Amino acid sequence: MNLKELYQEIILDHGKNPRNLGKFDNFNKDAKGHNPLCGDKVHLFLKLDENKKVNDISFEGEGCAISMASASIMTDLMKGKSEKDAKEIIEKFLDMIKEKDNIDTKLLEEDEKTKLMSLGGVKNYPMRVKCATLSWHALSSALEDFQKEVTTE
């Protein structure tokens, strides 16, 4: 998929109508991400229940279409996942966006994988890879309870 097609697809799907945008009240974990080069910012909110499952997840942020769409897609598919599974999905997504041709996990449905693969269009653009991975790094940091803001630099 060339980048223009990628844009057309993700803008239509997530740009106009981002999922899970805005803070919710009873979150118990959160983390911020910042890409100083392009100014993209994301603040991620997370509620893990007593079984360490993602009960709710949302984000606030501003940035380019790729970083916003990536956060939108990510928060959508993380709902209901266990902490352990979430970490595996993050790892597999980051593998895919940096080098691999597929997302090697049984934890996602095929249509979810397809959506994530569409973001793989940025693979050859290291500057844009940072946009696509910003919210994923923030989620990883929230799960690890890091206090420090993550940055892609």
Next chain:
Amino acid sequence: MKIENIKKEFPIFNNKVQNNDLVYLDSANSSQKPLVVVDRIYDFYTKEFSNVGRSVHYLAVAATNLYENTRSAVQKYINAKHKNEIVFTKGATEAINLVANTFGQKYLKEGDEILLTELEHHSNYVPWHYLRKNKGIKINFAEIDEHGDISFEDIEKQITNRTKMIAITHLSNVTGAILPIKEITELAHSKGIPVLVDGCQSAPHMKMDMQDLDCDFYAISCHKMYGPTGLGVLYAKKKWLDDLPPYQGGGGMINEVKKDDISFGELPNKFEAGTMATAQVIAFNESINFLNKIGVENLVKHENDLLNYGEELLRKNNSVKLIGNPRKKGAVLSFTIDGIHPHDIATILDEDGVAIRAGHHCCQILHDKLGLTASARASLGVYNSKDDLDKLNESINNCKKIFNK
């Protein structure tokens, strides 16, 4: 050399980029290279190569002469008084670092002030910041007006009796503002303050006359002037180069080296330690030749026409906002589009073969002041045409369509 046919002097335009004809609008970042410059590098390495200034064999002497010929060509092009006022560096960044470091070492102490502007590229801020850290100097910024411009008065009111250097851009790489350097220098000198000018954006696009400007230091980036990368020029008045201590130590810049003392070489060797970017210097002579063949008056007219044409196109384009409307403007068109991040703009334009820059263009202070995290920038070079600007506008329209703007 006719400017209308100039594109064919640049081999990069013979090839498709991602199946598109290249519309190159990123010359403020770095310019493309004419074939004569590329050929010169090849010829030097294949037929004439030797290190310069050291050995006495035939090739070494010939290479030294070629190297020094470029120094003379630069002197002439920028109308410097002496050949030895031209120092080659690895870039304009190094040229500014050289001045900040040596001038700072010799003349600056705690509480002294340096005056910059909010328009400065990071390369004319960060080197001074080191002195703030190490020596406790203070850095003041002349503020931009609502047009992204800096006037003579804006500079005048920031000068204090502790100002020890004014370091300012000649032409902003974001707003395109051209600063009144000659007037500012006159004022500064009347108060005994030297002036350093960041000439990266002006040297490729304006007539250069050091004796007329009368500034003390002028930094030039050769790769923005249709020349090779890895090369810059520091112009400095001879009295400063005689007076300031060497910047880097090494071979080529010494006179006598003993176990208990070292004496330094004469100008210009004093500031050119180690083996220099020899091939680049020699090839840069061809860039100067190339510019001379076009004629700087023709170049200025061509780029002014394009700038006016481009400004009008973008002004008419709804939702495109131009950044900066200075009194005198150079060949940059910085803009934003409501609701579309500049990186998205640049990526979509790239798919159409239109190469622009997006980001803060190494001017974070300026972008903070403008309330922006980033902007998109189309910048012009001698090879651009109205066609290129039409394609830019068309591609912006594509981009708006994708984002439903």
